[in-house]
Amino acid sequence: MSTGLPQREPDDELPKRVTIYEVGPRDGLQNEKAVVPAGVKAEFVRRLAAAGLDTIETTSFVPPSWVPQLADAREVLADLGDEGLGPRRPVLVPNERGLEDALHAGVGAIAIFGSATETFARKNLNRTVEESVAMFAPVVARAREAGLWVRAYVSMCFGDPWEGPVPVEQVVDVSRRLMDLGADQLSIGDTIGVGTTGHVARLLDALQDKGIGADRIGVHFHDTYGQALANTMTALRHGVTVVDASTGGLGGCPYAKSATGNLATEDLVWALDGAGVETGVDLDALVETSLWMAGHLGRPSPSRVVKALTGSD
Numbered sequence: 001m002s003t004g005l006p007q008r009e010p011d012d013e014l015p016k017r018v019t020i021y022e023v024g025p026r027d028g029l030q031n032e033k034a035v036v037p038a039g040v041k042a043e044f045v046r047r048l049a050a051a052g053l054d055t056i057e058t059t060s061f062v063p064p065s066w067v068p069q070l071a072d073a074r075e076v077l078a079d080l081g082d083e084g085l086g087p088r089r090p091v092l093v094p095n096e097r098g099l100e101d102a103l104h105a106g107v108g109a110i111a112i113f114g115s116a117t118e119t120f121a122r123k124n125l126n127r128t129v130e131e132s133v134a135m136f137a138p139v140v141a142r143a144r145e146a147g148l149w150v151r152a153y154v155s156m157c158f159g160d161p162w163e164g165p166v167p168v169e170q171v172v173d174v175s176r177r178l179m180d181l182g183a184d185q186l187s188i189g190d191t192i193g194v195g196t197t198g199h200v201a202r203l204l205d206a207l208q209d210k211g212i213g214a215d216r217i218g219v220h221f222h223d224t225y226g227q228a229l230a231n232t233m234t235a236l237r238h239g240v241t242v243v244d245a246s247t248g249g250l251g252g253c254p255y256a257k258s259a260t261g262n263l264a265t266e267d268l269v270w271a272l273d274g275a276g277v278e279t280g281v282d283l284d285a286l287v288e289t290s291l292w293m294a295g296h297l298g299r300p301s302p303s304r305v306v307k308a309l310t311g312s313d
């Protein structure tokens, strides 16, 4: 397989280096119809790490009745050993029970996940926004005591399939409350992929005004409407240096209508390689991993770059 690379023409308005926060094993596999065996999940994480991905969200500690696809979190981490631990291998944790299990498995980083809207808080967490903040408070406090790195996601930042437009102030308010619990990083989620570039800029400015600077923000764009890469580039021009992406463009949320895959990591790496931005990722190795995973899932990768480079369809 010959993949080639984009012609490198540096873009001086972009950061010199970007950290890709890979969510394929979690956001990607939580949304697959087929349950992928734990051994394949662990191998996926190992291959992603070998391709140069620095931060990989490995799994979730949620009830199996809510997300059966990730019911094997302990098994995956046991298979990974040291490769699954430390501050660059976060796992999703919604509550104290999840934290208990995650600590038992030895994790070094967690992510809580709130919602900017009441409807999605109810559907995804079975709580109001207020109740979910109260659920997260002891989780973050205890995680910090245990020396864990903590990320706070906010979903539905750019629109909600039930409530429609979501006011920027509402997103900022929930973000502020979650960060005030003591999280290290905020990830702003476009769960259903409806956001556009001006909206991204406006939200980042509003967060900055409330003391959450771009240096503490990651962006999490699902690509439903084909806007994820454009939105990411806008965020990078506003000082963000952490970008969530999913190898093969896998992803979605079982509790959000019309949520499809995340920004494909391959498409992001192509864009950043071309613009002279370092990511540490080897595109050839990543494309091979994407094809390997597509083989396990029994369908082609939706990544445009993978299709273009390999002729896969």
Ligand code: HMG
Binding pocket: 027, 030, 060, 061, 062, 063, 064, 066, 067, 092, 094, 095, 097, 098, 099, 113, 124, 125, 126, 153, 154, 155, 156, 189, 190, 191, 220, 222, 252, 253, 254, 255
């Ligand atoms: P609940 O049903 O209200 O839970 O769910 P509960 O506290 O009433 O407990 C019910 C049962 O589950 C009890 O067992 C608990 O012990 C057990 P029983 O007494 O009936 O035998 N339980 C657990 N078991 C294992 N692990 C746990 C756990 N907690 C309770 N952690 C809850 C409330 C928050 C747990 C549930 O709503 C939940 O886990 N939701 C998560 C759903 C999810 O994972 N969604 C996808 C991830 S979010 C996402 O994808 C968006 C993101 O990518 C960003 C974006 O795109 O915007 C992050």
Ligand code: MG
Binding pocket: 027, 189, 191, 220, 222, 251, 252, 253
């Ligand atoms: Mg997501």
